[in-house]
Amino acid sequence: MKVNSETIALLAAQNKRLDQRALTDYRQPIKIETNISWTAEGSSKVQIGETIVICGVKLSLDKPYNDTPDEGGITVNAELTPLSSPNYEPGPPGIKAVELARVVDRGIREAKALDLKKLCVKPGEKAWFVIIDIITLNDAGNLFDTAGLAVLAALKSARLPVVDAVTGAIDYKKKTDVALPLVKEALPVTVYNVKGHLMIDPTVAEEEAYDSRLTVASDADGTISAMQKGGAGVLSVEDISRMIDLSIVKAKFLRQQLNSFFK
């Protein structure tokens, strides 16, 4: 269904949406599954409405970087697969995938969600490196929030693989019960500005209708760890303040979903 952006803006002005939701409601269902890939050290499949994202975590032992000899590392990669939308084509990641990966990456990296020092096995020689892959299965809008939730779920479910005490080789077929040192639960929430009206969790048609957006990653005590303004429109200082307030409330809501799943 291709919908005129003007209709979406017109409805937003009356606090309405095409699918009858309130402007600041997430779609239903919100579904979280973990351990969906036995070959990954941690994995998840998260669904918000019709948007589905898979996240896999692989771990490797490598030499720490010279400027942080006592720390491991994280890498986030995102693939917008042509399987997930008629708008995506096979090939190397485009700017949309790069932005998604980098915004999600900053949210957890800058919150120090993973204690990188605890990932160090032997300073200057060996540390765990965490590689997070975000793979879209069905892009029906709002990949930022869905991917952020999927990454956190996958990190929570991850367990270190067995390492041979003599050779130091990793046996990826066997997992220990040691979880990753996840100390904070930073989650990105994207607030869309449609002609001055704030909207959460847009569908694809709504994503085509926005003027500007602001992704805000925040942790359980409301500390902000990353932001990204997107879109060609501009934001006033008041807009930004309202968007941040809303994002922190919504991040709490998503965190509740996550924690009730892991309870």
Add this chain to the structure above:
Amino acid sequence: MAYKKRFDGRKFDELRPMEAKAGVISNANGSAYFKIGNTVAYAAVYGPREMFPRFLQNPKKGVLRCYYNMMPFSGSGERIRPGGSRRSQEISMVMVNSLEPVVDLSAFPNAVVDVFIELPQTDAGTRCAAISAASIALADAGIPMKDMVSSVAMGCVDGSVVTDLNYNEEAYEDGPVSDIPIAMIHNTKEISLLQMDGEISKEKLMQAIEMAKVATEKVYQLQIKALKEKFSQE
């Protein structure tokens, strides 16, 4: 040393537990989830849609394209770098060859039907799972087809012919192993995919192909069940 008892306790002609579901990706024209043991394939079909670049269009018949891809964390060892490999290119090509015989290409001249495969976890038999998933997804998309394609990896482990080889059997070290992915067209029992690597006698190979008839029939029953379940809901 002969391979008398399978590592996972299956009978020689026994498939691993399977699951199939049609219509799992709402953006696609047709889609499927197919699981066999620990190998999982998602397939999405887009099209028939206009083909670009235009010079590739054929006014006499449509084009079928397949894209096989393993997710970076789906291998049993280290992370796989994303992006195509020679292996994934070849598998994509043999997938087209295995599916094209049942697809009525004349129904969509100038257009293309794209089949995208993504595997979140693997334990051998990935191209077979991909083909079985793709066949469900093509039917789900309403692409004119004269039959279904069902696929299973047969094998010969140290003299014993086995159905649905898994990774441990592929990696068997005490004797010769052969890996034989086969795809069959249901009604005619014609073979549209046949690859083989390893070591096998002609007799054992013919025995494996005979056993594949029975195995692919089981896959077929599940494919049809998945499609019926989806369309009875609608």
